Amino acid sequence: MTIQEKFIALRTLFIKEILRFARIWVQTIVPSVVTVALYFTIFGKLIGSQLNDVKGHTYMDFIIPGMIMMSMITNSYANVVSSFYSSKFQKHIEEMLVSPMPNYIIIWGYVSGGVARGLTVGIAVTITATFFSDLQFQNIGLLMIVALLTCILFSLAGFINAIFANSFDDISLIPTFVLTPLTYLGGIFYSIDMLPDLWRSVSFANPILYMVDTFRASMIGVNDIKIYISLAIIIAFVVALYTTAIVLLNRGTGIRS
Numbered sequence: 001m002t003i004q005e006k007f008i009a010l011r012t013l014f015i016k017e018i019l020r021f022a023r024i025w026v027q028t029i030v031p032s033v034v035t036v037a038l039y040f041t042i043f044g045k046l047i048g049s050q051l052n053d054v055k056g057h058t059y060m061d062f063i064i065p066g067m068i069m070m071s072m073i074t075n076s077y078a079n080v081v082s083s084f085y086s087s088k089f090q091k092h093i094e095e096m097l098v099s100p101m102p103n104y105i106i107i108w109g110y111v112s113g114g115v116a117r118g119l120t121v122g123i124a125v126t127i128t129a130t131f132f133s134d135l136q137f138q139n140i141g142l143l144m145i146v147a148l149l150t151c152i153l154f155s156l157a158g159f160i161n162a163i164f165a166n167s168f169d170d171i172s173l174i175p176t177f178v179l180t181p182l183t184y185l186g187g188i189f190y191s192i193d194m195l196p197d198l199w200r201s202v203s204f205a206n207p208i209l210y211m212v213d214t215f216r217a218s219m220i221g222v223n224d225i226k227i228y229i230s231l232a233i234i235i236a237f238v239v240a241l242y243t244t245a246i247v248l249l250n251r252g253t254g255i256r257s
Helices: 003-022 030-050 059-089 093-097 103-129 140-164 170-184 197-203 207-220 227-251
Strands: none
Touching: 003 059, 003 103, 030 059, 030 103, 059 093, 059 103, 059 140, 059 170, 059 207, 093 103, 103 140, 103 227, 140 170, 140 207, 140 227, 170 207, 207 227
16 A cells, blocks of 8 residues: 555544544533533532642642543543444444554554543543633643644553453453553552552553553643653553554454354
8 A cells, every 4th residue: 555545544544533422422421521510519619629739729629630531531431442343243343454454553543532532621621620620721732732642542441441342341441450450540539659668669550540640640730650751651552552453463463253
């Protein structure tokens, strides 16, 4: 395929993925906004108003970056895992595999859709947050980089989950038993400085901690981990997951009988 043909293939997959979640926006975008609004009301306003400031910021301001990040993580992951598994289940993934389209175009086509949904929900949640707090943006460039890398990372993770999934039940196992615990234990609702030494050390094994911490630094200027370390770890995970995804797809894992 020529470069132009590859671009057309990538654009086609991207548009398909955009239309897929945009057509049912009431199911793909609105629920996250409603859920986060409830978190802001209950944890930020009702409970947070009774708590002391965290690192010089109100509890509401402290948790907003983490809540935005959580919505992007869950939506970018969910979009790709459901879309790619549906392609397997409906047997039209074979049409792409037998076409001259390279496997990496297939991966980035699905990942771009996950990134689009993650960022769309992230923007919607950010707008919702303006009704609860006067948002701060200390470093817009860093914010955009972290948001993009995070959405790419979890879109790739969703792609890998879909490759191994053999039923619709399988695509919910990882989000339920892995993604949700890691997200809630990723420093969204607390600073790791509040933890005992043992649990603080354990927290450093959680990749979501680095994303939330860096995203918080970009918004309110508060972080527990050096930014360059967090970015290096996030990029390393992206490279590792992409390498895994392309190897699995080249082998036909979960696709070829």
